[in-house]
Amino acid sequence: MTVKQRSSQKSPGIVKQPSKTDTCSHSSSERESPHPGPRIEWRRIITRLLMMVPFAAQKEEISKRSVEISCSKDYADELRHFQGCIPKKCGRVIFDTLVTTSEVAALLNIAERGLSVGGSTGGASILDLHSGALSHGNAFVNIFKLEEAKNLFNAQDFKIYRLKIMKSLKKLGSKIKGAAPVVVTKAESVRLNFGELGTCGHVKNKIHHAIANHFGISRSGLYLTHPTFFSRITPVPPQTIHDEYWHPHVDKETYESFHYTSLLYLSDFGHHFDGGRFIFIDKDSNKTVEPRRGRVSAFTSGSENLHCVERVTGGTRYAITVSFTCDPNHAIDDPTVNR
Numbered sequence: 001m002t003v004k005q006r007s008s009q010k011s012p013g014i015v016k017q018p019s020k021t022d023t024c025s026h027s028s029s030e031r032e033s034p035h036p037g038p039r040i041e042w043r044r045i046i047t048r049l050l051m052m053v054p055f056a057a058q059k060e061e062i063s064k065r066s067v068e069i070s071c072s073k074d075y076a077d078e079l080r081h082f083q084g085c086i087p088k089k090c091g092r093v094i095f096d097t098l099v100t101t102s103e104v105a106a107l108l109n110i111a112e113r114g115l116s117v118g119g120s121t122g123g124a125s126i127l128d129l130h131s132g133a134l135s136h137g138n139a140f141v142n143i144f145k146l147e148e149a150k151n152l153f154n155a156q157d158f159k160i161y162r163l164k165i166m167k168s169l170k171k172l173g174s175k176i177k178g179a180a181p182v183v184v185t186k187a188e189s190v191r192l193n194f195g196e197l198g199t200c201g202h203v204k205n206k207i208h209h210a211i212a213n214h215f216g217i218s219r220s221g222l223y224l225t226h227p228t229f230f231s232r233i234t235p236v237p238p239q240t241i242h243d244e245y246w247h248p249h250v251d252k253e254t255y256e257s258f259h260y261t262s263l264l265y266l267s268d269f270g271h272h273f274d275g276g277r278f279i280f281i282d283k284d285s286n287k288t289v290e291p292r293r294g295r296v297s298a299f300t301s302g303s304e305n306l307h308c309v310e311r312v313t314g315g316t317r318y319a320i321t322v323s324f325t326c327d328p329n330h331a332i333d334d335p336t337v338n339r
């Protein structure tokens with residue numbers, strides 16, 4: 001997804017220039033049609049219906065649903081480097097009850113507040129928890145350096161965290177002989193408050209456990225990786241390539257470090273937005289995951305899981321992408337500093 005690519009430092013180089021038909025709004029058979037020209041509408045509709053098989057519908061609450069898929073060859077070179085972590089069993093898994101309603105509400109609140117000081121001119125915006133990258137107009141800014149963001153997270157709900165951080169920083173400073181007094185700038189305190197959010201760390205841990213457990217790998221060899229970010233999608237027409245989130249892609253190709261991708265949805269398909277279903281593009285048929293608040297969809301990041309997101313046609317869609325790697329060199333810190 002292009003919104004993910006935007007938050008990567010390598011992003012501009014790896015954005016594949018999409019062709020006009022390289023879009024999630026068409027089924028694979030339509031994309032490959034060698035006969036352009038007028039089509040019969042009913043045939044298109046029936047083809048599309050037949051080609052879309054729901055893997056997880058919005059209306060159902062799924063405690064756990066999974067499907068195993070043969071792994072692609074994408075992992076072959078890494079198998080001996082990261083034994084015990086590289087997927088041997090590939091697939092997809094859905095958990096609707098892993099993340100609580102209040103955790104979703106807290107995360108949605110952060111997403112809304114964070115994105116309220118930025119946002120793309122086109123329809124797709126991101127806020128990266130780790131790097132601070134925030135969509136802003138046709139580009140990106142660092143939220144931690146943004147004047148408007150300085151008082152964004154200083155409300156009551158962050159008070160305790162701030163005190164804890166200040167205390168622990170002061171303690172740390174006093175322990176280091178000759179250390180300069182700890183001065184926490186306003187911008188840093190925003191960053192710390194933001195990073196300190198227990199919810200983010202807690203949710204990340206739950207997803208980490210669930211993925212390791214489901215795919216039968218060791219937790220200690222699986223790391224959070226960059227980018228991990230909030231996304232907000234609206235039907236506003238795209239202004240730059242970064243707004244084009246609907247192109248089919250393989251996460252492991254887009255981001256070399258990814259081995260396991262997870263998505264936590266913060267809004268409901270059919271209620272808060274229309275379109276915007278996640279689609280696994282398989283040879284036999286496409287499988288859809290309809291976003292549902294609190295739904296975690298996790299999958300191995302190789303080409304066995306080619307996917308795309310349908311264009312959002314109404315409302316606003318919020319999600320978080322949380323990605324994991326087996327490579328310690330690509331590990332990032334948890335989004336909390338003082339748990």
Ligand SMILES: O=C(O)CCC(=O)C(=O)O
Pocket residue numbers: 001004231251263277278307308309319321
């Ligand atoms: O938001 C989604 O449902 C999927 C996003 C995606 O494919 C990605 O971030 O790579």
Ligand SMILES: [Fe+2]
Pocket residue numbers: 001249250251307
């Ligand atoms: Fe993706």
